[in-house]
Amino acid sequence: MMSLIVIAAIVISIALGYKTKINIGLFAIAFSYLIGCFVMGLSPSDVIKMWPLKMFFIIFSVCLFYSFAIVNGTLEKLAEHLLYSCRKFPHLLPYAVFLTSALIAGLGAGYYTVLAFMAPLTLMLCERTRMSLILGAMAVNYGALGGANFVSSQSGIIFRSLMTNSGIAENTAFINSFAIFLSTFVIPLLVISGFVLFTGHKKLMQSSTYTISQPSALNKQQKTTLLLTIVMMALVLVAPIAQIVLPDHPTVAFINSKMDIGLIASVFAVIALLLKLGDERKAMATVPWATLVMICGVGMLIAIAIKVGTIDLLASWIGTSIPPVMVPVAFGVVAALMSLFASTLGVVTPALFPIVPPIAAALGIDPLVIFVCIVVGAQATSISPFSSGGSLLLGSCPTEQSRSEFFPKLLLRAAPLGFAVALIFNIVLTLVY
Template sequence: MGADIISIIFFIVAIVLAFIRKINIGIVALALAVPCTMLIGLPGKEIIAGVNGNLFITLVGITLLFSIVNDTGALGLLAYKIVAVAGRRLWLIPILLFVAGGIITGAGPGGIPVLAIMIPMGIAVGIRVGYNPVMLSLIGICGMTGGRFSPITPETAIIFSALENTGISSASAVPAIIVNVTLFNAVVAILLFIAFKGYKVKAPEQMESDEEGTKSFTTKQWISFGGIIAMLALIIFAKVNVGLAALIVSAVLLLCHIADDGKCIKSVPWGTILMVLGVGALLHIVAKTGGIALLTQILAGMMSPSTASTFMALSAGLLSFVSSALGVVYPTMMPMSVGIAQQIGGVNPVALMSAVAAGGSCSGISPMSTGGAMIIAIMAVELKDKFTKEQQNKVFVQLLVIAGANLLVLMICAFLFFDIIANILCPL
């Protein structure tokens, strides 16, 4: 058995063990990387070389900065203000939630932290005005997913890493991915609105004023927003690394006591960072032994230029049901997209990366994933005794069915327009 196959087996075992035992896959991946390298004759320093220092700085910097901003309550208040604009024009609320999800996520924190804002807001607003709270939460998540791939999010840091030394410009690739993913999620949001019959909901005769949305931003909140602008200025004009720019701004904000440093440091998703870096280290071994090239060759052999994006979307979507998008799907399949496109010929790798980007988020609304589980948990808190066991089971099944339907819609969208948009915005 070749070293490439052995390394792939170790990688699959890491995913299966972490899924079955429900523990951080990064820890499992790092642990299995040791016997893997010993078995195939690679030195242990290759594991350390596989820990991406640049990605670590980016993830820590971005998440710390937005832990500080979130600690001031600025992001949550901004989201409520966006929704409060709708007033009695209920048809605007789903649109504003979609836009708010994209804007807040795209400002830098990435998808995972924004779930804690969009889901509670969607449920609270839905209960108050008469919309199905599950529908509003899912529409907010759809908007959030499009925003995950702005140039300063942790998700896009993985895309930049995948594009290194490929000759593909990230300046044109990232916008193409954003447009594809956002359009797909807009289609899903519209279908959700129709499926839940949101068009039949009328504004109540008497609507209470949204107290949260009428509050004014505090000085600390304005300063925290200024920190985001300062970070962007450092990145754009001073050409500072994204993570380092975020760390510089974070340090200044903490020195000014804008937020509590201990609380913000604890809020950094260290488990997610360990997951991404640990899986990356094992993937480095897989790539070093030719495992990634082998997987690329196998997938390419099953595709044609017309079905490549659809098949890639299916593969990423299915993988996302058993593993983390940020920790496994994106680091594994983004680099493979370039190789697969080259082997098939006539396929834009950015279209395949768009399929991976959208597919990796497909399972997020499943009740067995963070988004879906959070919807059920927060509905139980908001509705209390009214949210009976029967209703919980109904929502569980709803979310499971929607997650599956989401993947089907993605495959259709990938076939219809992913290649077209990629060729327009990022031609070969």
């Protein structure tokens, strides 16, 4: 009975958030308090302790540092240069949009930030170069998703934190997160290649006469910001990779035990302030507070679900009702359906990741496969106009008429295509791995 109450609270939170446009995390916090204190008999301090403090600190610190590259225009200027480099090969523009979005997101801008300034530019390029709207939307959306999934960027950090909170070891979570990044980076490239090679898209774009003007060079402040970002990414990546390569080396083990991406990002944020790479208030304002509240709020409600045994109950049901070989694929399908209306970072992964370790242990499946299938499935349908990615793309349309024409293309063509490709990938991964 208690598990049904918690599941109902999660569903109602998502429904209310979608209907009212109020942050889902706020509804989740309210339900955590009501269920925790008045149904389960917990104290208010016990409920407050369920706020995922470590995850909050890591996301805040990393986003604060990366926000300097947004505030001083480093990422925007870098995007302009990357797109300009493709001017002589117009049929390669979809790849340029994808790789630019992925690189900017991978450098720390995060999915939503990249879409905010790359989506309007991409839709303008579609209009002027005769590039397919569907292709342009998929290139920018899945590029931003794949880049943000990099192990030192926003989504990758969230995935790692969710895994470790679910009982996965740090090094294993790093490997799993890297597998997610590779999968979500390769799949869109295959889809884009299919568009370019087999739909006559190449010939259509080569007939375009649109030219991209040369952008100005990066200034000293932007060059310093880019260098600092690369150095921080290197520091974050070298230690865990060295630990995987040299697991028994005492010095490597000691250094890796002292590395924390949140604390490292905090130090680099101070360095950025001392070097005057951006205004502190603007950098603080750029931190994705709404996403933080949504992820941590839902995290509190998931913690309630774990405490009452809901996660174990769901794991037991899935383990006995679905053939073991189809479990990862089933997770991907559920994640895709959830992502049609809800955020991958804020709802889908916080709800599904905690179920993975007990199911994987019971069925003898590598958790990596299930984690990858969940994210691949969820992000495949994130381009739906009802989800966050699709709504941002719709919001980038210059006119109401273009928005109304774009809506069915996202819903009836882009989202089903993304789902079909993700389903095929998950089936192949499950059978081969």
